[in-house]
Amino acid sequence: MSHTVGVRQARKQKTRQALLDAALGLLEEQSLSSLGLREVTRTVGIAPTAFYRHFRDLGELGVALVEEALDSLHAMVRTVLIEQAGVEAQIESAVAVIDRHVREYPAHVRFVARERHGGVRAVRQAIADQLERFGAEVAEALATQPTAQGWAERDLRMLADLFVDRLVTTAAAILDTEGAEDAEAARARVVEAARWQLRLIAIGQQHWRGEAGEG
């Protein structure tokens, strides 16, 4: 048997992946809106027109890259927040996950950081959607914690967004340490600062008391 449903389909996905990889590589030193279709197909080694068999344009390829970049991280962060008990342990492990992710997929992280506010609307939207999902999940995870009992859903969400933004900023900051002299030391400093800042935020949460403000 093994009629291998798709020698053809397999080949197609292979070159599709090659297109994504080539684009990701080229995007390390430019942004998506300046990337050329021919540039990509050339480094893959196929004819320019073959590109259209896979994506309508480079924006569509960019959206595919966003999913590829954030899907893996998504699962990891999720398990981290659910499994670990205790704020301190969660912070430690969340930072470790980010650090490892940046080390393993630097190009993906750079791409997201660069295109988050980049020149292609569809890609910006895709990234915003993913980060929105992150925020929602972190808020949900926080809700199960004893330190968050009695908190309004809205406040939990703002707190979650604070955590997420800090992690994203940290990832970008880690990337920026590349190229600096003694990059590894600079990286360690950034990671340590992130831990410190997250801890301070957690302390702020513990001592938060409704606080007058609005009605």
Place this chain on the structure above:
Amino acid sequence: MSHTVGVRQARKQKTRQALLDAALGLLEEQSLSSLGLREVTRTVGIAPTAFYRHFRDLGELGVALVEEALDSLHAMVRTVLIEQAGVEAQIESAVAVIDRHVREYPAHVRFVARERHGGVRAVRQAIADQLERFGAEVAEALATQPTAQGWAERDLRMLADLFVDRLVTTAAAILDTEGAEDAEAARARVVEAARWQLRLIAIGQQHWRGEAGEG
């Protein structure tokens, strides 16, 4: 008299400014690395070659834009932090300054957000330098506050960076509310969230106690 030392130099700076303005406008919907030299000169209404009288290349123009974008904000934030007494008042006024700045110079803010991690090294570096200066000044301002007495310089700097990053992220978030339905309400929500988050950070600071950690 009035020998007007520089009818010529005045003209030059005028078209130089026109180049900056045109570029800033075009950069609202693309990133610097995809901006064309001819594109800019065309919208200004001068010959492509005239560009070289003002900038070596678009990267140099980008660096000039960074200074133009962050210099004004620089002075404002500085006075805010020094004049106001009390954390709450400082937060309120810092958020107000950011909000106003984004409203007055949306294109500048978008440019900085976009090119902070963009594809042009020189511009990234220029932005990083400016943000570094912001962090240092905020740390210096924090040091004069009673709540920060006895704090290590290093911790103050990490705290300052946390504030600065939050403000930058807030500025970008405010921009993203444009185009949403009921944009003004979305904007108000972002601003309010920023206030809330900054307040929480301030509370974290107040309750921070050396905290074991490292020697």
Place this chain on the structure above:
DNA sequence: CGATTCGGAGGACAGTTGTTCACTCACTTC
């Protein structure tokens, strides 16, 4: 086995790009 599908090749198209060079001509300087 024959018919069909479809990923990819290759040529051609009109536009656009950055940079060069020699040039003009209003301003500045002596």
Place this chain on the structure above:
DNA sequence: GAAGTGAGTGAACAACTGTCCTCCGAATCG
């Protein structure tokens, strides 16, 4: 008032871009 400076011009360059069209040939399907 003559000489010099320098911002801006305009033509020309080779190189590149995205997209259209026709075609090929191997994997699929009946």
